[in-house]
Amino acid sequence: MAAGTGTEPNLLIIYTGGTIGMVEDPATHALVPFDFEHLMENAPKIGRLGCQLDHMTFTPPIDSSNMDPAHWKRIAQIIAQGYDRYDGFVVLHGTDTMAYTASALSFMLPNLRKPVILTGSQLPIGEVREDGTQNLITALQMAAAKGADGEPQVQEVAISFGRFLLRGNRSTKASSTDFGAFRSFNFAPLAEMDLHFTFNEDKLLRAAVDAAFAPQYEMDSAVGVVFLYPGITEAVLHAQLSVPGMKGAVLRTFGAGNAPTEPWFLEALEDAAHAGKVLVNVTQCPAGGVEEKRYATGDALARAGVVSGYDMTCEAALTKMMHLFGRGHSAAEVAQGMQEPLAGEMTR
Ligand code: ASP
Numbered sequence: 001m002a003a004g005t006g007t008e009p010n011l012l013i014i015y016t017g018g019t020i021g022m023v024e025d026p027a028t029h030a031l032v033p034f035d036f037e038h039l040m041e042n043a044p045k046i047g048r049l050g051c052q053l054d055h056m057t058f059t060p061p062i063d064s065s066n067m068d069p070a071h072w073k074r075i076a077q078i079i080a081q082g083y084d085r086y087d088g089f090v091v092l093h094g095t096d097t098m099a100y101t102a103s104a105l106s107f108m109l110p111n112l113r114k115p116v117i118l119t120g121s122q123l124p125i126g127e128v129r130e131d132g133t134q135n136l137i138t139a140l141q142m143a144a145a146k147g148a149d150g151e152p153q154v155q156e157v158a159i160s161f162g163r164f165l166l167r168g169n170r171s172t173k174a175s176s177t178d179f180g181a182f183r184s185f186n187f188a189p190l191a192e193m194d195l196h197f198t199f200n201e202d203k204l205l206r207a208a209v210d211a212a213f214a215p216q217y218e219m220d221s222a223v224g225v226v227f228l229y230p231g232i233t234e235a236v237l238h239a240q241l242s243v244p245g246m247k248g249a250v251l252r253t254f255g256a257g258n259a260p261t262e263p264w265f266l267e268a269l270e271d272a273a274h275a276g277k278v279l280v281n282v283t284q285c286p287a288g289g290v291e292e293k294r295y296a297t298g299d300a301l302a303r304a305g306v307v308s309g310y311d312m313t314c315e316a317a318l319t320k321m322m323h324l325f326g327r328g329h330s331a332a333e334v335a336q337g338m339q340e341p342l343a344g345e346m347t348r
Contacts, residue, residue, distance in 0.1 A: 009087045009144035010052045014078055015039065016071065017061030018094030020121040020132040031124065033061035039092075042126045043133045051144055054086075064094025064101070064120075069219035069322065072101055076108040079116060080215040088115040088143030088152060092136070095120045095173055095181050098159060099315040102168025106157040106316075106343040107323035109215055111207035115143045115154035118168060119161055122179055131179045135161060138193055145197070156205040156344065158190055165191035167205070169316040169345035172286065185287035186311040186347065205344045220247065220325035225318060227252040227284070234264045241272040247325050248278030248334060250317045251306060257281045257290030258297035266304045273305025276331045280338050282309035282317045289347070307335050309346070316345040 015021060017033040025032045036057045040046065046053070056078050062071070079089050093101055102118050109116065119139035121132030139160040145153035157168035162180035166189055174183040191199045207213075226240045226249050241249065249272075253259045273279055281290045281301055289311030292298040302308070309317045320342065324334040341348055 008050055008052045010054070010085065011088050011090060011140060011143050012078075012082050012086045013053060013055040013090045013092060013140075014075055015055060015057040015061060015092045016064070016067070016075065016094075017058060018064050018092060018096075018098075018120040019124055020092055020094075020119070020136065021061060022124045023126060033063060035061065039125050039132075043136060045133065046137060046140065049137065049140055049144075051140055053140075062094075064097040067094075067097045067101055069104070069221055072104040072108065072219065073217045075101070076105055076215055076217055079105075079109060083114065083213065086114070088117065088154075090136070090139045090143050091116065091118045093118050093120050095122065095161075099168070099171045099173055099182065099313065100319060102157050102159050102171055103313070103316040103345070104219065104319040104322070106167075106169040106345065107320055108217060108219070109157065109213070110343065111211040111213045112157065113152065113155045113207060113213065115145075115152050116157045116168075117143045117154065117165075118157070118159045122177065122181060131162070141197070142191065142193075145199075147199075153199055154190065154204065155207065156190075160193070163193050164189040165193065167203075167344055169319075169343055170313065172313050172315065174286065183286070186289065186313075187344075216323065216327060218326035219319070219322040221322060222247045223278075223318065223321045223325065224249045225252060225314060226250070228254065228259055232260075234268065237265065237268050241268055241277065246277065247331065248280070248321050250280050250282050250309065250314055250321065251301075252284045252314060253281050253290070253298075253301070254284060256288065256294045256298060257283055257292050257301065257308065258295050259301050261297050261300045266300055269301065269304040269306055278321065278331050278334045278338065279306040280309040280317050280321065281306045282312055282314050307339055309338065310348055312346045320345065
């Protein structure tokens with residue numbers, strides 16, 4: 001990487017892949033990731049932005065369905081290595097797992113004071129009609145934006161997509177077709193990007209004055225997600241909770257955090273909790289959160305040893321658990337940590 005020395009904002013683009021840079025495979029007509037040069041050739045307006053741009057690219061670029069914690073670590077390390085040199089970072093990423101990566105990065109890069117903006121698109125930049133060019137330009141502008149105090153306007157991991165800038169660990173991919181693919185159901189947008197950019201100043205995350213930027217790269221994948229549904233059997237639940245080596249799971253519950261109160265069900269959870277597994281209650285509803293005491297069915301979960309995930313997204317809860325175990329915390333510490341906000345991911 002080499003950074004410019006002028007007064008223009010220095011931004012680093014990290015190209016991981018995704019639809020934004022894809023082309024059609026002539027043999028199969030399926031979209032496949034393509035190189036960064038192709039993407040930039042098809043978006044010449046970016047040269048007029050007045051930014052000094054450098055880039056790093058995944059070789060080969062990947063469809064985000066293939067993203068995993070090793071890739072998150074790579075992105076986090078690239079950002080940490082360039083942290084002093086660049087004013088901001090734009091991560092080009094497939095939409096499918098962008099909310100997981102944004103959530104993971106928010107925990108891996110605590111106390112950020114610079115923007116890390118993820119974006120991608122629903123249609124590739126090389127197509128005649130597409131959303132990639134606007135998304136890329138807007139993401140770069142978000143990464144370059146300064147507040148009245150001259151400091152970066154955005155000092156956190158965010159997703160810039162369509163007309164909204166959303167907190168990364170509050171975001172979910174909500175549509176596979178809409179140009180506004182992402183939603184943040186439980187937290188207001190950080191900015192609205194219409195004719196003008198309007199920042200929601202009181203929603204922007206700021207690290208505590210004395211808190212140092214301290215990247216933490218290790219993620220422990222020995223966790224899972226258990227999705228409840230009417231008719232779930234004892235055998236299915238048991239198989240999911242007794243995966244060898246598993247340290248914890250996000251329980252996707254009904255409504256305000258409710259689940260069956262059948263004795264076999266609660267005993268399975270109690271056994272898992274007694275065996276030292278961390279179980280976190282996160283609702284299946286896209287909006288709202290867990291209120292365990294509201295119904296007897298939710299209260300029973302709490303008594304079985306399941307801790308509340310409040311209004312966290314599943315993406316945030318899962319990656320937060322990977323992060324807390326990755327720090328080497330004990331089950332008790334992880335259970336406690338899951339209930340405390342780390343990077344603006346929950347409302348308490
Ligand atoms: N499958 C693509 C990906 O996530 C979809 C996209 O980018 O929109 O990489």
